Amino acid sequence: MxxxxxxxxxxxxxxxxxxxxxxxxxxxxxxxxxxxxxxxxxxCKEAKVWQNRESKIKKAKEWATNRFERQPNLITLFEESFERVTNHDVEKVAIKESDWTHNIFLDSDGYLNVKSSKKVEEEVDFS
Incomplete structure (x- = not known):
């Protein structure tokens, strides 16, 4: 039993x-x-590297899910980009969304980063 x-x-x-x-x-x-x-x-050393990579991707996916919760297609794009960058398939991914540009890359210490910048335009008319 x-x-x-x-x-x-x-x-x-x-x-x-x-x-x-x-x-x-x-x-x-x-x-x-x-x-x-x-x-x-x-x-083992290789498993530790893999664990670190998986941890980075998990945290990044959580960020994307919270940031873009109403845009599931954008979340999927970010998740795929995180995988590609951490696998060293590509060095950097730039995603343009509305007035925002998000650059995904690994810094010199190997940390996964997303640098987001918003386009700001100012026009002054001195007529």
């Missing part, structure tokens, strides 16, 4: 070093998800 208070246990493997570890879950999960959990807990 299964104890109802027990969490299902499965084995996950770090996708970088191959270390295996047991993973307790709330419900059934796929092997890929178990491996992702194991990678997120692994202490």
């Amino acid at each position: 299964k104890n109802e208070n027990e969490f299902p246990i499965t084995t996950g493997t770090c996708k970088f070093c191959g270390q295996t570890m047991t993973v307790e879950t709330v419900g059934d999960i796929t092997q890929d998800k178990a491996d992702e959990i194991a990678t997120s807990r692994c202490t």
Whole structure:
């Protein structure tokens, strides 16, 4: 008989070093998800780099979701841009939205940044 208070246990493997570890879950999960959990807990150098990258992307996605909550297509564009920049697929992404320009890039310390600037025009008529 299964104890109802027990969490299902499965084995996950770090996708970088191959270390295996047991993973307790709330419900059934796929092997890929178990491996992702194991990678997120692994202490190998490559896993630490991956964890840092994933943390940056998560924080950036939360920012985009809060900033553009009524514009789901823009959120998707930002999320894809965060992935591309942190993967080093591109150096920088510029998104123009209304009077705003948002530049997404990694700074010299490797931190993901969004620099937003608003176009301000002033016209003075001295007739």
